Amino acid sequence: MTGGKTVETSRVGRPRSEKTRLAILEAAADLLVEGGFSAITIESIAARAGVSKVTIYKWWPSRGSVAIDAYFHRFRQTLTFPDTGNVAEDLLAQMLILIGAFRGRAGEIMAELIGQAQSDPELADTIRTGWMQPRREVTALVIQRAIDRGELRPGLTIPILMDELYGPIYFRLITRYEPLSDEFAQELVRNTLEGVLSTRSSIK
Numbered sequence: 001m002t003g004g005k006t007v008e009t010s011r012v013g014r015p016r017s018e019k020t021r022l023a024i025l026e027a028a029a030d031l032l033v034e035g036g037f038s039a040i041t042i043e044s045i046a047a048r049a050g051v052s053k054v055t056i057y058k059w060w061p062s063r064g065s066v067a068i069d070a071y072f073h074r075f076r077q078t079l080t081f082p083d084t085g086n087v088a089e090d091l092l093a094q095m096l097i098l099i100g101a102f103r104g105r106a107g108e109i110m111a112e113l114i115g116q117a118q119s120d121p122e123l124a125d126t127i128r129t130g131w132m133q134p135r136r137e138v139t140a141l142v143i144q145r146a147i148d149r150g151e152l153r154p155g156l157t158i159p160i161l162m163d164e165l166y167g168p169i170y171f172r173l174i175t176r177y178e179p180l181s182d183e184f185a186q187e188l189v190r191n192t193l194e195g196v197l198s199t200r201s202s203i204k
Helices: 002-035 042-049 053-059 063-074 087-102 105-117 121-148 158-175 182-193
Strands: none
Touching (some): 002 105, 042 053, 063 105, 063 121, 087 105, 087 121, 087 182, 105 158, 158 182
């Protein structure tokens, strides 16, 4: 019957569509790992995935947006923060996850993407909205939670505190001036939070 065929078609169509989308992400991720951002073009992704350029543009408006999604697809990094009741421990746990990933190929690719973004406004916007903003929003909630329970002093400027915490990580990622070590993360959290603790809080 017509109704039955419609249901059957929709059931078959959705998995096929998802399979194609994943094939594109896999192809883009492979190209990103093999040759960096310069290897990412709509044409090269289409050829590797065995799809048309039109199919890629169905989901992504630009090569930068495909590259970022492919990066997320290949190098999954959690946005989940623990809630231990200690803001230093909560922030350190997330920073250790980030720098642990950045010590490998994921870090090399992210450094290149950030570098390319300096002359590519579209890529810069994609990194801000797809990578930076979600992480800053989650971090801001963690910091606000610490303010609400009296760990951090009220009135501090949360965006600047986040810059102080994460800016040095990206500086080391891009310049490779010093290594991204666990000890670095521990000292960074300690040194940064010392100035914004409430009078009744302390870092062990």
